Amino acid sequence: MAEQPEDVSPQEDPAGQPAAEPAGPVADPAADPVADPVAEPVAEPPAPRAVTEIKKPSTIGGIIYLVALAGALIGVVVAATGSWRSGVSWLALSLLVAAGARLALNDDDAGMLRVRRKGLDATILVVMAVSLLVLVASIPDQPG
Secondary structure, three states: OOOOOOOOOOOEOOOOOEOOOOOOOOOOOOOOOOOOOOOOOOOOOOOOOOOOOOOOOOOHHHHHHHHHHHHHHHHHHHHHHOOHHHHHHHHHHHHHHHHHHHHHOOOOOOHHHOOOOHHHHHHHHHHHHHHHHHHHHHOOOOOO
């Protein structure tokens, strides 16, 4: 005959009150790395770089990226201050330079020009550049 399990009830303290259950999981002090004096010390994170520290590009693609960025910035400034057609043309030319560099460089040398696969990166840059050039060519001059 199988034995019936006894009715399990919470333990009572000597005053007859049920004992309080622990608030959360009981931590094993032996498993706590902070309490374990034999545990390996945790390496401190490296000190943050100063905000004014400038890191030079380590690849040719990083240099070309900065050149394309400078050309795009020139285009935005020219478009905002004067001839918008010239400014947008500068921007489109910068995108075409970036696309050509992305196609010419291998993935290891592409630096910040590398975001996705080579073909997709170049296609996106060329489509944006051609779209801007079509915009420049198709909008007629407005009478002043």
